[in-house]
Amino acid sequence: MAKTILIVEDDEFFRGLITKKLSGEGFSVLSAPDGEKGIEKIREESPDLVLLDLLLPNVDGFGVLSKMKENPATNKIPVIILSNLGQAEDIEKATKLGANDFLVKAQFTAEEIIEKIKKILA
Amino acid sequence: MDKKLLVFINCSLALLLLFEPFMFIKFGAFVAYLISLFCLLTFIYEGKEIMKESEIARKKAKVLAEELEKSDEERIKLKDEKYKALIVMDTFEDGVIVLDKNDKVIFINSKAENLLEIQNEDPLKKTLAKIETFSKSKAIIQALLPNLKQNFSARINAKKDLPLDIFVSLIKFRESDKGSLIILREALGNQTDSSKTQLISLVSHQLKSPLASIKTALKMLLAGDFGALNKDQKEVLEKTYIKNDSLIILVNDLLNAGRVEDGQIISTKSPTNFEALVDSAVGAYKDAIAEKKIKFKFKKPEEKIPAINIDAEKIKIVIQNFIDNAIKYSAVGGEVTASLGKVDGNLRFKVKDSGIGIPLNERGKMFSEFFRGTNAIKTGKEGSGFGLFVSKKIIEGHKGKIGFDSKENQGSVFYFDLPF
Numbered sequence: 001m002a003k004t005i006l007i008v009e010d011d012e013f014f015r016g017l018i019t020k021k022l023s024g025e026g027f028s029v030l031s032a033p034d035g036e037k038g039i040e041k042i043r044e045e046s047p048d049l050v051l052l053d054l055l056l057p058n059v060d061g062f063g064v065l066s067k068m069k070e071n072p073a074t075n076k077i078p079v080i081i082l083s084n085l086g087q088a089e090d091i092e093k094a095t096k097l098g099a100n101d102f103l104v105k106a107q108f109t110a111e112e113i114i115e116k117i118k119k120i121l122a
Numbered sequence: 123m124d125k126k127l128l129v130f131i132n133c134s135l136a137l138l139l140l141f142e143p144f145m146f147i148k149f150g151a152f153v154a155y156l157i158s159l160f161c162l163l164t165f166i167y168e169g170k171e172i173m174k175e176s177e178i179a180r181k182k183a184k185v186l187a188e189e190l191e192k193s194d195e196e197r198i199k200l201k202d203e204k205y206k207a208l209i210v211m212d213t214f215e216d217g218v219i220v221l222d223k224n225d226k227v228i229f230i231n232s233k234a235e236n237l238l239e240i241q242n243e244d245p246l247k248k249t250l251a252k253i254e255t256f257s258k259s260k261a262i263i264q265a266l267l268p269n270l271k272q273n274f275s276a277r278i279n280a281k282k283d284l285p286l287d288i289f290v291s292l293i294k295f296r297e298s299d300k301g302s303l304i305i306l307r308e309a310l311g312n313q314t315d316s317s318k319t320q321l322i323s324l325v326s327h328q329l330k331s332p333l334a335s336i337k338t339a340l341k342m343l344l345a346g347d348f349g350a351l352n353k354d355q356k357e358v359l360e361k362t363y364i365k366n367d368s369l370i371i372l373v374n375d376l377l378n379a380g381r382v383e384d385g386q387i388i389s390t391k392s393p394t395n396f397e398a399l400v401d402s403a404v405g406a407y408k409d410a411i412a413e414k415k416i417k418f419k420f421k422k423p424e425e426k427i428p429a430i431n432i433d434a435e436k437i438k439i440v441i442q443n444f445i446d447n448a449i450k451y452s453a454v455g456g457e458v459t460a461s462l463g464k465v466d467g468n469l470r471f472k473v474k475d476s477g478i479g480i481p482l483n484e485r486g487k488m489f490s491e492f493f494r495g496t497n498a499i500k501t502g503k504e505g506s507g508f509g510l511f512v513s514k515k516i517i518e519g520h521k522g523k524i525g526f527d528s529k530e531n532q533g534s535v536f537y538f539d540l541p542f
Contacts, residue, residue: 014335017342024347055331084330088390088435105334106370107406109341 002028003121006047008038008064009082010056014105018051018082021110027117035059042068047077049117052099054083054090065097078120082113131158217306223299225249225270237280237306238262262286262306270302277309285309322380329373336366368504371446375508378439379491388436388519393429396469397422400462403441407449414454421461430469430542436516437540440524443509444473444536450503451477452533465539468522472537479530488526489514497530513538 005027009015012033019029030045032038036058042050050068054061061081068074078100083090086104094102101116131154211218217234221227227245235241239258250270254263265278265288274290289305340363342348344356351359400420411418441460448458456476463470478497480488487493492507499505517524517538528534 011331011335014331014338017335017338021342021347055327084327084334086435088433092390106330106337106374110338110347111341111345 002026003048004028004030004045005049005051005117006030006032006038006041006045007051007082008032008035008041008056008061009051009053010034011053018110018113021114022117025114033057035061035064038064039067042074042077043071046074049121050077050079051082051113051117052079054081054085054094062093062097065094065099069098080113080116080120129162215307217304219304219306220293221250221270221302221304223301225251225302227253228301234304234306237286237308262288266290266304322376326373326377326380330370333366333370333373337363337370340366365504372504372506374439375506375512378512379506379508388433388516391431391433391520394432394434394437396427396430396432396462396471399434399438400441400460400471403438404445404460406442407445410449411458414449414452414456416449416452417455417457419457419459421459423461423463425464427462427464427469428542430540432520432540433516437520440513440516440538441471441473443513444471447509447536448473448475448477448534450505451475451498451501453477468539468541470537470539472535474533474535476533479532479534480526480528481530485526485528489524 005022007015007018007022007029009018009031010033015031015033019031022029030041030047032041034057038050038052038056039059041047042064052061052064056064059067061083065079065081068077068079075098079098081091081094081099081102082105083102084105086107091102100120103113103116211229212231212233214231214233217237218229218231219227219234220229226247226249228247230245235245237259238245238253240253240256243253243256245253250263250267254260254267257263259280261278261280265276269276269290271292272290273292275288277285277287280286285308287305287307287309289307291303291305292300293303294300340359343351344359344363404418404420407418410416445458445460452458452475457474458476459474461472461474478495478501480495481497484493484495488495489510491511493511494505494507514524517540520540522538522540524536524538526534526536
């Protein structure tokens with residue numbers, strides 16, 4: 001069965017691109033445009049992996065991360081942070097909160113993102 | 123005695139004298155007449171004197187009244203002046219405090235109250251030591267207390283992001299009545315700089331997001347995710363991709379330059395495997411290296427380099443700047459060699475290229491902000507003039523050394539040394 005990936009990202013264009021790329025790779029893709037809906041989707045759909053932006057409306061990425069890690073039903077879902085923030089403090093904070101990997105958007109191509117996802121889900 | 127009664131007695135006696143038939147009464151009446159006449163004359167004279175005096179008094183009173191009236195005006199004027207002065211002092215951008223000879227506050231303006239954070243307490247007639255007990259900004263008072271009896275100035279950090287210049291000047295109100303004037307001035311220069319940095323930071327973040335989307339979109343178009351492309355379409359997209367990448371680099375440079383000016387360039391240091399750091403920095407350039415057919419080599423050290431305590435993220439920026447410049451200013455098919463080793467107990471990383479080199483007369487400016495070599499500009503390659511400026515700040519932030527050696531049209535070697 002196809003693995004489900006949830007992408008929580010407010011930039012509609014970027015969300016669409018990643019969705020297309022992931023679908024092309026055979027993943028089943030869900031998306032959420034803000035932190036609040038992200039938390040909802042994580043709880044309801046229990047995806048196999050979450051791609052999470054940090055700067056989000058309502059609840060930011062750090063908030064989503066800590067919320068899902070609090071919940072025993074969702075705290076084992078791997079998370080890849082996909083953000084424009086690339087400061088050491090942000091990476092450290094996200095890692096402490098339980099993120100599996102941290103990718104700076106402008107430095108990684110869609111292929112590299114897919115590679116990371118496949119590695120984590122393998 | 124009443125003047126009218128005296129006149130009446132006097133007149134009666136005069137009539138008695140004229141018409142009285144008996145001589146002996148006449149004599150007595152005559153004496154009485156003389157006495158009453160004397161009294162009357164005296165009375166009239168005194169009255170005149172009194173009138174004169176009262177006239178003087180009245181005149182005096184008038185002058186006095188005029189004087190008084192004048193001084194009233196003066197007083198109002200003075201009061202008005204004082205009032206104006208107080209308003210001026212209170213509107214002052216700087217905090218102003220005046221102390222008397224016993225170091226008690228005799229004047230304080232709103233700004234000073236705000237800076238000392240004592241809005242709910244009355245500081246008047248209290249010493250600074252006393253005010254310290256209820257001030258929420260004790261750092262200012264603590265800096266002032268030992269320096270009240272001398273002309274003094276210093277810059278202190280009252281709070282984060284609020285550098286404050288404090289000045290104490292001695293003032294003499296009268297002989298033996300001396301006090302101190304204290305000025306608290308927010309270091310505005312830094313504030314402006316900081317907001318400029320904030321603006322750069324904000325704009326850069328806002329730019330980074332769409333640039334990242336464009337990069338992803340272009341990459342996917344090029345990979346054929348939206349269908350096959352013909353040769354021309356592919357070529358245009360490849361050039362667009364490269365232009366977009368140089369914009370991303372520019373925005374990152376701007377962000378870093380902003381941080382340099384903010385003094386926040388170095389954050390947390392941690393033990394780092396330098397070889398792995400170079401590998402990951404080079405990784406970002408594999409497309410550019412392939413495209414320009416650059417012969418790239420990374421000469422790894424013979425002896426193992428121990429982990430070094432650095433801010434890896436920032437050092438990576440320097441490594442990438444070196445590699446980026448080496449590739450950018452080399453001809454197609456040129457050679458770029460990175461190498462890592464130990465020199466005089468320091469770690470040395472260098473990047474050698476076979477590029478355009480640096481003109482002799484421009485070598486002193488290579489690490490200046492916005493500077494680009496004249497020959498570099500002529501190549502038509504994009505560059506912010508920030509890369510080496512930021513690199514120098516980063517290396518210096520690690521107490522290291524940055525430098526280069528170059529021959530125009532033959533190539534350059536850029537290096538940095540970092541202490542273990």
